[in-house]
Amino acid sequence: MRTQPKKGLAVLLAVLVGSVGAAAPAYAGGAGPTPGSAGLGDRLYPLLGNGGYDVQNYDLHVTYPEKDPKQTVTGDVTITALATQNLSRFNLDFGGDSVGVVRVNGDRAEFTRQGDELVITPRRHLPKGQRFRVRVSGYTATPIEANASSPAGFVTTTDGTFMAGQPDQSHNYFPSNDHPSDMATYTIALTAPVGWLAVANGTHVSDKRDHGYVTSTYREAKPLASELIQAAVGDFVLQKRPPVNGIAIRDVVPRRLADDLLPKAEVERSQLTWMIDKVGKYPFENYGSLVVDTRLGFALETQTISLYDTSLFARPKYILDPIMLHELSHMWFGDSVAPSEWSSVWQSEGHATWYELEYAEETGVFQQYTRMPNREAYFKQVYAEGDQLRKDYGPVARPLKADVIWDVFNPNVYDGGALVLYALRQKVGERDFQRIEREWVKLNRGKSVDTHDFVNLASAVSGKNLRPFLNDWLYGTTTPPMPGHPDWTVDPAEAAAAPAAATARHR
Ligand code: TRP
Ligand code: ZN
Secondary structure, X not given: OEOOOOHHHHHHHHHHHOOOOOXXXXXXXXXXXXXXXXXXXXXXXXXXXXXXXXXXXXXXXXEOOOOOOOOOEEEEEEEEEEEOOXXXXXXXXXXXXXXXXXXXXXXXXXXXXXXXXXXXXXXXXXXXXXXXXXXXXXXXXXXXXXXXXOOOEEEEOOOEEEEEOOOOOHHHOOOEOOOOOEOXXXXXXXXXXXXXEEEEOOEEEXXXXXOOEEEEEEEEEEEEOHHXXXXXXXXXXXXXXXXXXXXXXXXXXXXXXXXXXXXXXXXHHHHHHHHHHXXXXXXXXXXXXXXXXXXXXXXXXXXXXXXXXXHHHOOOHHHHHHHHHHHHHXXXXXXXXXXXXXXXXXXXXXXXXHHHHHHHHHOOOHHHHHOOOOHHHHHHXXXXXXXXXXXXXXXXXXXXXXXXXXXXXXHHHHHHHHHHHHHHHHHHHHHHHHHHHHHHHHHOOOEEEOHHHXXXXXXXXXXXXXXXXXXXXXXXXXXXXXXXXXXXXXXXHHHHHOOOHHHHHHO
């Protein structure tokens, strides 16, 4: 489901596709069939996603043949999509080992692989506005070891495998339109030997046993961005907890570490109440934690089941709890409301950092957690670093580069993004700030939106034209004045003296 058709993107698509219809015969539906573009022209990841169609649903089935966490898995995916142009050909993103057979609307289709592009030529062209089905069967993918300096993807551990797809790795696990502007519903079925546990996003539908294997099926009926898929399969155990506000809770951890890890996850229940109180209705049907025994160097908001590594779970509660709150708040900011371009990732990280810090303050661990007395002192420090952050990483809503992963998930997206929210709150006051936050997650539930949508909504809700103000904060190369704090200064010397707290929090 692509929720926000964007003019800028349409122009880019036309450019990528080439001269639409130049030599094509007259065609009833408008332009003649042409190939869908190989990417959506994302500023940071131009080849992620594909042009010409909009996925509605993924029906994914992956088989784990043995109890071997390093093994190659085989998969079948059926994608239901809507053609948004007359398509002679289209791409999926896929970086796995091999592809078996591709069918479009039941007919075998030719395909080629070019890097991470799976180029599919259906026997008949696909008319604009029509739904079609593409089935990729018998594909294979092999997990990799986690490496703290690069994005992970499909990852192996002693106990089994899991997914950490953000931002551009999910298509190493399954063929997809791997861009958060195209959210879709998912059915995920995982077949593994009896004794292993398999968990995915969404609610559990069934377990079916057959000849030494169990197929566990999950349904995520709320739109999911491909980067946030989870499929954890291995020697894990699942513990259910009492529901919170009707939201089912379950945690998944390595069996051999259950006694140590499970008690630490319990705080998620009171955190859920805390977040609902702050921003309103939880957007999904269930929640929980997945802990894996590796060193990822980050946590990840995989939809309905946040991902953590054991090195984080070994840290003190005053660190773990705020980070768990950060991931939980992503369910509203980043998951349910996803960025429609990667340059808008501050929307996810800025808000998650905002609530993480607010929670740390309200639970009395702020000083221990950040080594600063309170949020005001913290933001004053981030403010002092403002120009340097913008210089090193680019403006908040325009990260400089994507080549090294930390350049997208950079401190100016996290702390800088939270500072923009602080500035907004200073400008409109606590009451209107809360109204903006609550309206944002309610209005955009299940949609991909971007920075301009936030700026427009903030203006509409507050009844003030906040465009000049927020655009300076989001896109400026220097740090604007802070409303209500004329004494706050941008001071490169001060910036150098104290390390950004994000460094301690997120790496
Ligand atoms: N989005 C994650 C968080 O802040 C961080 C993250 C996930 C990340 N995957 C990453 C950071 C890959 C760098 C690289 O909760
Ligand atoms: Zn985050």
